[in-house]
Amino acid sequence: MEQITMGDFQVIDHCLMIRLPEEIDHHGAGFICENADRILMRDEVQNVVFDFEKTRFMDSSGIGIIMGRYRKITCFGGRVYAIHVDRQIERIFKLSGLNKIVEVLEV
Numbered sequence: 001m002e003q004i005t006m007g008d009f010q011v012i013d014h015c016l017m018i019r020l021p022e023e024i025d026h027h028g029a030g031f032i033c034e035n036a037d038r039i040l041m042r043d044e045v046q047n048v049v050f051d052f053e054k055t056r057f058m059d060s061s062g063i064g065i066i067m068g069r070y071r072k073i074t075c076f077g078g079r080v081y082a083i084h085v086d087r088q089i090e091r092i093f094k095l096s097g098l099n100k101i102v103e104v105l106e107v
Helices: 026-042 060-074 087-096
Strands: 009-012 015-019 047-051 079-083 102-105
Touching: 009 026, 015 026, 026 060, 047 060, 060 079, 060 087, 087 102
Parallel strands: 015 047, 047 079, 079 102
Antiparallel strands: 009 015
16 A cells, blocks of 8 residues: 655645545544645645545545645635545545535546
8 A cells, every 4th residue: 555755745836736645544644634734834825635546545534634724724715626536535525525615626
């Protein structure tokens, strides 16, 4: 199983792009949150984009990651987006209510 690394965090045109791992669970959640928050505070980030291209599994800690970044970025007037969302992740978004706060973009 591939772990998320610092290379999976990029700031492009004031957007923090986070390429999520194949499995999002409590083991990797802390690393994702800590690094995302550090970048949000350090760089001039206006929006957060979560890339689910590799993701096949996400538990409640994944929902927590997204909710936490949503709370932080909206304080600065920013938004949260998701790309490469498959049916399973879309289902989790709907069941958890994330679909009301995260805009899923088609790419």
